[in-house]
Amino acid sequence: MRLSSRLPPSFEPNALSAALARSGSEGREILDLTMSNPTRCGFAYPEAEIRAALSTPGVLAYDPDPQGSQTAREAIAGHHGQGLRADHLLLTASTSEGYGLLFKLLGDAGDEVLVPSPSYPLFDWLARLEGLHARPVPSYFHDRWHLDLGALESAVTSRTRAVVVVNPNNPTGQFLSRTEWEALTALCARQGLALLVDEVFADYALEAPADRLATALLDPDPPCPVFLLSGLSKVAALPQLKLGWIAVRGPGAAQHLEALAFLADQYLSVSAPVQAAAPTLLSLAGGIRDQVRARLWSNLATLDGALAAHPRLSRRSVEGGWSVLLRRPAIDSDAACALRLLEQHSVLVHPGSYFDLHGDGTLVLSLLSREATFREGLRIGLAGL
Ligand SMILES: Cc1ncc(COP(=O)(O)O)c(C=O)c1O
Structure with a gap:
């Protein structure tokens, strides 16, 4: 039976999602720098x-x-x-x-x-x-x-x-x-x-x-x-x-x-x-937002500290929201770079192309990630860029 043409032609996962599923089934621990689900970020909810x-x-x-x-x-x-x-x-x-x-x-x-x-x-x-x-x-x-x-x-x-x-x-x-x-x-x-x-x-x-x-x-x-x-x-x-x-x-x-x-x-x-x-x-929301804001600022400071050791890399200023754009020389596509970081270093980042930032060396990180994960993911990930 024919389904609506409004639907995608296939539901195949993209290469990064497929690689992530493989790492999961192999039991590999991933340093997830894309985590944007606040219920998994260690906040003290009332x-x-x-x-x-x-x-x-x-x-x-x-x-x-x-x-x-x-x-x-x-x-x-x-x-x-x-x-x-x-x-x-x-x-x-x-x-x-x-x-x-x-x-x-x-x-x-x-x-x-x-x-x-x-x-x-x-x-x-x-x-x-x-x-x-x-x-x-x-x-x-x-x-x-x-x-x-x-x-x-x-x-x-x-x-x-x-x-x-x-x-x-x-x-x-x-x-x-x-x-x-x-x-x-x-x-x-x-x-x-x-x-x-x-x-x-x-x-x-x-x-x-x-x-x-x-x-x-x-x-x-x-x-x-x-x-x-x-x-x-x-x-x-x-x-x-x-x-x-x-x-x-x-x-x-x-x-x-x-x-x-x-x-x-x-x-x-x-x-x-x-x-x-x-x-x-x-x-109750104000108290939860205060914790989220503290996390965003703390991870941003960690990123700035980590970037000081990598002069080839930089970040865009973050006017607001939960994400930061990391910039690197675009020697390979950002999708290939994200896949390499995952497969070789067990660090998950999003390629800019997910958000229509094409070909200019942008990776997208979530500032919501737990602080220890964010720090360790940056230590390993930035060295792999
Ligand atoms: C810009 C923007 N709008 C809406 C949403 C989703 O909000 P909701 O969970 O209320 O559908 C998101 C989720 O990340 C978002 O980034």
Whole structure:
């Protein structure tokens, strides 16, 4: 039987994933410098409080609201501040699901969304599975990463429905500047496009410039429809609880929320327990984020110490987020380099090509890794570059 052409032609793992599976079956210990699952990074979660929040009487009640429970939305609005209200929000099971709902809301089969490049590799599939085409628009690096607003505008066609930005971006860490925000919202208004702003990492500003747009919610009245995505997976480092949200602003916000609630009503995918627990989870999130931030800074300092002994290597500054870009002379492809590090040195890094950073000698490391693993992985890995 023929399956949908929206699916990939094969589900074969790539060479790095296949090599990793082989190392696993051989029982080899890997120094994983790509670990981005916070539940495996040794953080001291307030376990008793999290469990108690997930076992209140409210978790047994089923009283679905397609927009998500009022109390959960109030807690999320309180977390963001900036005049955001519960009725501006719609809950989802994850940011990925949020993208799916927004692509259903905005596009017809064959329409396009403009996505940043380099960035989060899931956009292509998330768009494709909704029948849309994600067209990458390259950002450029000049002292720091910049959106190429000229390229964005030239990429707009009669099929373009939306622009996606990630603030700060993954894996480049780039925050939008306030000037870029003004120009971007004006462009979207001029071209009749929606603007999707993924701010899952907005709480993790590191070496961020003063002119950064800390959050798109600083703009109370944007000239184009703005859909901000975030969720507990990064805000509270609790990806397993599956709670994301979309905040809606700009022209037509009330109608957009009504249509999103219609879409969400077909699935009602957000569980009652996580909605009941959301106010407590958000009240605990600050303490968890502090630990994550301490880890990011500590690993960045370890990286700088290690790089001092390797003048051929360098790193990009990390404006925000959980990743760092490591730069090396591009004597072989970054995919070949990552494979060599894994097979010969048991060190796992991601090639830049995973994120559309092609051929310029970039490797991507997660700053979330446990400190001892990160230090040892760098000691061995940098010497192998
Ligand atoms: C930019 C970006 N958006 C969204 C997500 C996923 O968020 P969620 O777990 O809420 O789907 C990630 C995960 O790493 C991400 O990097």
